[in-house]
Amino acid sequence: MTxxxxxxxxxGLNKHFGDFQALSQVDLSVETGEKVVICGPSxxxxxxxxxxxxxxxDYSSGSLIVNGVKLSEDNRDIRVVRMEVGxxxxxxxxxxxLTVLGNLTIGMVRVRKMSRTDAEERARHYxxxxxxxxxxxxxxxxxxxxxxxxxxxARALCMEPKIMLFDEPTSALDPExxxxxxxxxxxxxxxxxxxxxxxxxMGFARRVADKMVFMEGGSIEEIAPPEVFFxxxxxxxxxxFLDRILVH
Amino acid sequence: MxxxxxxxxxxxxxxxxxxxxxxxxxxxxIDGKLNYKWDWARVPNYLFRYDDTAEKWVAxxxxxxxxxxxxxxxxxxxLAILFGLILGVARTSRNLAVRMxxxxxxxxxxxxxxxxxxxxxxxxxxxxxxxxxxxESWAYAIARSENAEVWTFLFGDMRQFPALISGIIVLALFxxxxxxxxxxxxxxxxxxxxxEAARSLGMRWSDEMRFIVLPQALRKTLPPxxxxxxxLIKDSAIISLISVPDLTLRAVEMANSTRxxxxxxxxxxxxxxxxxxxLSLLFRSLETRIGRRTSK
Ligand SMILES: Nc1ncnc2c1ncn2[C@@H]1O[C@H](COP(=O)(O)OP(=O)(O)OP(=O)(O)O)[C@@H](O)[C@H]1O
Ligand SMILES: [Mg+2]
Numbered sequence: 001m002t003x004x005x006x007x008x009x010x011x012g013l014n015k016h017f018g019d020f021q022a023l024s025q026v027d028l029s030v031e032t033g034e035k036v037v038i039c040g041p042s043x044x045x046x047x048x049x050x051x052x053x054x055x056x057x058d059y060s061s062g063s064l065i066v067n068g069v070k071l072s073e074d075n076r077d078i079r080v081v082r083m084e085v086g087x088x089x090x091x092x093x094x095x096x097x098l099t100v101l102g103n104l105t106i107g108m109v110r111v112r113k114m115s116r117t118d119a120e121e122r123a124r125h126y127x128x129x130x131x132x133x134x135x136x137x138x139x140x141x142x143x144x145x146x147x148x149x150x151x152x153x154a155r156a157l158c159m160e161p162k163i164m165l166f167d168e169p170t171s172a173l174d175p176e177x178x179x180x181x182x183x184x185x186x187x188x189x190x191x192x193x194x195x196x197x198x199x200x201x202m203g204f205a206r207r208v209a210d211k212m213v214f215m216e217g218g219s220i221e222e223i224a225p226p227e228v229f230f231x232x233x234x235x236x237x238x239x240x241f242l243d244r245i246l247v248h
Numbered sequence: 249m250x251x252x253x254x255x256x257x258x259x260x261x262x263x264x265x266x267x268x269x270x271x272x273x274x275x276x277x278i279d280g281k282l283n284y285k286w287d288w289a290r291v292p293n294y295l296f297r298y299d300d301t302a303e304k305w306v307a308x309x310x311x312x313x314x315x316x317x318x319x320x321x322x323x324x325x326x327l328a329i330l331f332g333l334i335l336g337v338a339r340t341s342r343n344l345a346v347r348m349x350x351x352x353x354x355x356x357x358x359x360x361x362x363x364x365x366x367x368x369x370x371x372x373x374x375x376x377x378x379x380x381x382x383x384e385s386w387a388y389a390i391a392r393s394e395n396a397e398v399w400t401f402l403f404g405d406m407r408q409f410p411a412l413i414s415g416i417i418v419l420a421l422f423x424x425x426x427x428x429x430x431x432x433x434x435x436x437x438x439x440x441x442x443x444e445a446a447r448s449l450g451m452r453w454s455d456e457m458r459f460i461v462l463p464q465a466l467r468k469t470l471p472p473x474x475x476x477x478x479x480l481i482k483d484s485a486i487i488s489l490i491s492v493p494d495l496t497l498r499a500v501e502m503a504n505s506t507r508x509x510x511x512x513x514x515x516x517x518x519x520x521x522x523x524x525x526x527l528s529l530l531f532r533s534l535e536t537r538i539g540r541r542t543s544k
Contacts, residue, residue: 054448056444056447056448079450079452082447082448082449082450083450085448086448087444087445087448089441089444089445091441093439093441093442093444093445094445095442095445095446095460095464096464097463097464097467106449106459106460107449107450107451110451110455110459111449111450111451111455152445155449156448156449159449159450
């Protein structure tokens with residue numbers, strides 16, 4: 001073992017929506033345990049990129065290897081990958097017809113084929129981890145946005161994934177709830193989880209990121225460790241973007 | 249805000265007077281010109297009759313027909329929901345061939361008169377099924393056997409079972425197209441985020457449908473499905489044409505044999521009305537109660 005294998009290896013990735021090219025020649029590799037924060041202006045392809053990683057979007061050309069599996073059209077491979085990749089959405093996407101406990105256990109019972117008691121035990125463990133053990137029997141609509149997003153994080157963690165993807169997890173939240181979610185994510189980062197976050201919370205990024213990625217117009221403009229990224233980014237566009245969002 | 253006052257306008261009076269004149273005219277036509285002899289006294293006997301041997305009141309043809317109509321409607325609805333689910337899911341399938349098949353079925357049903365559809369289903373499908381599975385002799389065997397009570401409760405006189413079952417199948421196939429469309433709309437109303445969340449947990453398509461999409465779709469479509477159930481009860485009258493012993497067929501027989509034409513059809517209409525209007529009131533109150541609970 002000389003060089004650690006990247007858990008995610010993206011090479012020359014292109015993605016088209018009809019005539020529109022949403023991703024062009026994206027290269028990105030992520031080591032196990034690495035934290036990557038992706039930022040960039042709206043429409044730059046951030047969501048598209050991380051949605052490709054768990055096959056919510058298919059790509060047009062290039063290569064994409066996740067956890068040793070080369071992603072292709074094959075259905076079975078896609079599910080194998082998805083079981084190892086957790087995803088947290090901007091809009092939470094909790095299942096409204098299930099209780100919090102139901103939301104957490106359904107994946108374990110139906111996908112991991114765990115027994116209901118084991119699943120509930122693990123669900124309660126992760127609810128504890130996101131600091132809302134007392135909400136287990138409520139329905140999503142009875143929770144605040146911050147609590148809902150923490151349930152969504154717990155739901156993904158229950159599957160014990162190797163990689164966690166976050167797509168602007170705090171953008172739909174009221175300001176006073178943003179920190180409770182970021183705190184949970186920071187704690188998760190400390191456990192050594194591999195994480196890719198699309199976010200504009202630069203305080204969080206500075207604290208947690210090993211690698212900052214700036215995207216613009218479907219391609220990666222800059223990849224740098226946070227010390228370099230925030231002080232002297234190479235790309236002028238990236239500097240302008242940072243100036244704009246770091247003012248407030 | 250302007251309150252709506254329940255005061256009579258002179259136009260309302262005119263309408264009421266016109267209505268009375270019309271009813272009076274019809275009455276006079278029936279009574280005078282047709283020389284129709286009303287005989288309401290004989291009617292109750294066709295609802296309930298006194299059984300001399302058992303020494304108690306028992307249901308007679310019209311009520312038996314009504315009960316059969318209810319039976320047929322319930323079973324046909326359950327079956328229609330099953331077929332409708334398959335159709336609704338097929339209509340939203342990613343596979344073009346599956347989508348086209350479901351679409352063809354729907355368009356055929358929509359653009360052929362119901363009566364023709366019913367005859368086609370009857371002669372091409374249920375008749376074949378009944379003879380293929382030898383349902384007739386099976387039902388007669390049960391009718392002759394000692395403990396036929398459960399069967400009789402579920403399906404009425406077992407000797408009529410073949411007719412009943414083909415009525416149910418025909419009606420279910422006919423309604424499934426409409427149930428399917430309701431369910432398709434329900435399935436499409438479930439946000440894509442829900443399906444993406446299910447998929448990102450690693451769920452396969454069937455689990456995603458069964459545990460995430462369909463429960464939400466069914467909940468949203470409960471009110472239109474309830475309406476469709478009432479529509480089905482009304483539509484069920486049509487299967488009397490393939491000799492299914494429902495309320496309408498019993499009314500036809502009674503009108504023919506007793507010559508109590510107007511009384512029979514007024515009573516039949518009344519029975520259908522009570523059943524359907526009662527159900528619609530029930531569904532409406534359930535809906536507001538559920539609505540109140542979930543909006544809390
Ligand atoms: N399903 C789709 N069909 C067509 N175009 C799409 C689709 N999804 C995304 N796009 C386009 O692809 C581009 C990139 O979208 P993407 O959602 O990845 O941007 P983003 O960087 O996540 O932006 P935001 O910050 O607003 O979330 C956008 O211009 C968008 O309009
Ligand atoms: Mg996005």
